[in-house]
Amino acid sequence: MNGVRVGNRIIGAQSPVTIGWENVPKVEGGPFKRLFFTWFQPAVLFAMIAFWYYAPNSIAKASTAIGIGIAFRAFLLALEWVNPRFKSWELTWKECVTDLFYVGLGYTILNLVDNFIGSDVLIENLLASFDWDKFSWFTGLPLLVQAFLILFIFDFGQYWMHRGMHNWYPLWLTHSVHHYITQLNINKGAVGNPVELFLIGLGIGGLFDFLPRAALLAGAIGMSIGVYQHINVRFNTPAWWRFLFNTTEHHSLHHSQDFEATRSNYASNFIFIDRIFGTCVDGEAELLGMEGGRRMSIREQMLFPFTEGWKTMKEKLGKSDETHAVPAE
Amino acid sequence: MTGQAQSMKGAGDMMPGVAPTGDGRSWMRLIDWIWTVRGELTLPAGQSADEAFARLEPFFREPGTSFDQAAGSLSFTKKDPIAQDRMSIYDAGELRVEQRPDGGILRYWMTSRSLLFCFLAPLLFVAFGQIIVGVGMLVGPETEQADKKKKEEKEKVRELHWIDQMLGAPAPEKPKKDEKDKKKEEGKKNRYSPTSAYVFAGLFALLYIIGRILEDRLIRKRFLRSLAEG
Numbered sequence: 001m002n003g004v005r006v007g008n009r010i011i012g013a014q015s016p017v018t019i020g021w022e023n024v025p026k027v028e029g030g031p032f033k034r035l036f037f038t039w040f041q042p043a044v045l046f047a048m049i050a051f052w053y054y055a056p057n058s059i060a061k062a063s064t065a066i067g068i069g070i071a072f073r074a075f076l077l078a079l080e081w082v083n084p085r086f087k088s089w090e091l092t093w094k095e096c097v098t099d100l101f102y103v104g105l106g107y108t109i110l111n112l113v114d115n116f117i118g119s120d121v122l123i124e125n126l127l128a129s130f131d132w133d134k135f136s137w138f139t140g141l142p143l144l145v146q147a148f149l150i151l152f153i154f155d156f157g158q159y160w161m162h163r164g165m166h167n168w169y170p171l172w173l174t175h176s177v178h179h180y181i182t183q184l185n186i187n188k189g190a191v192g193n194p195v196e197l198f199l200i201g202l203g204i205g206g207l208f209d210f211l212p213r214a215a216l217l218a219g220a221i222g223m224s225i226g227v228y229q230h231i232n233v234r235f236n237t238p239a240w241w242r243f244l245f246n247t248t249e250h251h252s253l254h255h256s257q258d259f260e261a262t263r264s265n266y267a268s269n270f271i272f273i274d275r276i277f278g279t280c281v282d283g284e285a286e287l288l289g290m291e292g293g294r295r296m297s298i299r300e301q302m303l304f305p306f307t308e309g310w311k312t313m314k315e316k317l318g319k320s321d322e323t324h325a326v327p328a329e
Numbered sequence: 330m331t332g333q334a335q336s337m338k339g340a341g342d343m344m345p346g347v348a349p350t351g352d353g354r355s356w357m358r359l360i361d362w363i364w365t366v367r368g369e370l371t372l373p374a375g376q377s378a379d380e381a382f383a384r385l386e387p388f389f390r391e392p393g394t395s396f397d398q399a400a401g402s403l404s405f406t407k408k409d410p411i412a413q414d415r416m417s418i419y420d421a422g423e424l425r426v427e428q429r430p431d432g433g434i435l436r437y438w439m440t441s442r443s444l445l446f447c448f449l450a451p452l453l454f455v456a457f458g459q460i461i462v463g464v465g466m467l468v469g470p471e472t473e474q475a476d477k478k479k480k481e482e483k484e485k486v487r488e489l490h491w492i493d494q495m496l497g498a499p500a501p502e503k504p505k506k507d508e509k510d511k512k513k514e515e516g517k518k519n520r521y522s523p524t525s526a527y528v529f530a531g532l533f534a535l536l537y538i539i540g541r542i543l544e545d546r547l548i549r550k551r552f553l554r555s556l557a558e559g
Contacts, residue, residue, distance in 0.1 A: 142493055143489070
């Protein structure tokens, strides 16, 4: 396998990948199907913005957002079935159970832990102990600017946290578990070691004061862009969208079995952050995972960062013993 | 014939066989339906055991699968099968062909930790729900005290930017005092509400029923199709 040169790097030397939008397959079928899968993503995004911008205060509530989020994911699950990107990524019962287990953890026990050590709690304590006030000038900005800033600040931090996870071994130990998934489905974003799920959720958004409607808009925009990272649906994503936003294509490359490909496309929503820092690669991959696509059991996913870390530490300590050992003669 | 590097030592000894054994472990049959899929299929006319296993072999030529075939039976184990493996929910099992005057019969039993996990998952989420309620009871009074210590929030109503006013976005409302207290109370309740845990417990119970029926039918259909294929 020769791979393809992208900048200074050779992508796809270890595992097959498709590089360049012109090589990515298009949606096949009748004109309605092609129209639908071309404009679905932008239509949903603009509909969400319009809804949350104009919804009366009695409707613009977190509970409405949760309801819409669940219904939207259920609809996307149906789309996965109607127009899968790859047959090999089709959702099986076992994958569905595993994914939902992690979604369930997020809604229950991890949520509980977040009440005590989440970044918002830490920032709240920090502000209280130093008698600071939040940056309240934020609320004077137009709603959409506030929403964009909320998202961008989080995504920018998330980009560096994610990039750090791929470059610093202790962080990689927690994130590597997520890279053992061998297919992308709507709930796969939730699969990972709880330590990583906690780290990736850290943000400094709590430092700013913003209008509740701006937060709801940010949540809706984030969902309408980020939800497609892990999804098995083929879209004819418009060029402007894939220039600005992360797509399934970008994220499949990030999950590829090719090492160099995984070191790209770190941003969660805004792929232009990757473009700015030179880590964006446009294309897609079907073969995903680590160690040739080995699947981890939930038990191993929970323990891996600790067992692997312990193994590495023992190896290092063992090596240092050898270095100090003095030959007999 | 042995697939992969290692063969399996007497899988049938470790778990109840295709037919009830009648030994001390047969009581397991009362509950092992939870994680065990059993079935029998009639082989196409004239098909021998070797031919049948040859047709089923692709199922066991998957990464992480070891199998051992001898004298009309095939036993297998799977470790970390990939998601794309058509038998990924099974961890071990045995297939036997019995020849009868009216034709051959394939009997199989296969065990699945995934089914067992899904069966037990509702209990786990109910336990999570109880933990959330317990923690809420423990920290409730502390939070109230902390809330009292907090400064009174400014009652000022924030105004929208002129662009938003021009575009007609609804202006933020000044919350009424009792409504505010009610919301605060609701927020506290929601934070330690076990509802999501119970919803997931219900979801897993439903998923178990679906999986137990679906996977049983799927494997039967797949075996039948492979055996019939020329």
